[in-house]
Amino acid sequence: MSDPGGMTPLDKNRALAEWLEYQLRQVRSRIRELEVQELQDKRRAEQARAGQRWKIQPQRSNVAALLHRGDCSLYSSEMGFLDREEAIIALAEPDIEPCQICKPETGLT
Incomplete structure (x- = not known):
């Protein structure tokens, strides 16, 4: 049986299903945006934390060991950070x- 607007219960449910699918796509898109934002925030926080730590590049045959800031890209180490x-x-x-590039002594003295 159809109502005066010309939509059958089946038509109404199909329209509702389309609307709900649209809403679900919108929510999933927003979730993806928030996940990217959260990941970027974590990376920024890690970089900031690394800037407040230091690391030592081991001595090589004829070069002295070097002290780097935790965020110095000249020496990459995921462990052994110093306070x-x-x-x-x-x-x-x-x-x-x-290190002559990252100047780890800045702020230490």
Whole structure:
């Protein structure tokens, strides 16, 4: 049986299904946007945290060990980060030199 508007119950349910599918696509799109944003926020937080840590590049045959800021791209290490006090101690060591690019001594003294 159809109503005065000319839509049958089947037509109404099909229209409702299309609307709900549209809404679901919108929500899923927003979820993807938020996931990307969350990932970018995490990366920024990690970079900021890395800037407050230091790392030591081991000594090579004829080159002294180097102290780098945690976010220095010249030496990549995911482990062995130093805190501020440890970095100050490392800089006092005669066989550890500061990186001339990232200047890890800045803010330590």
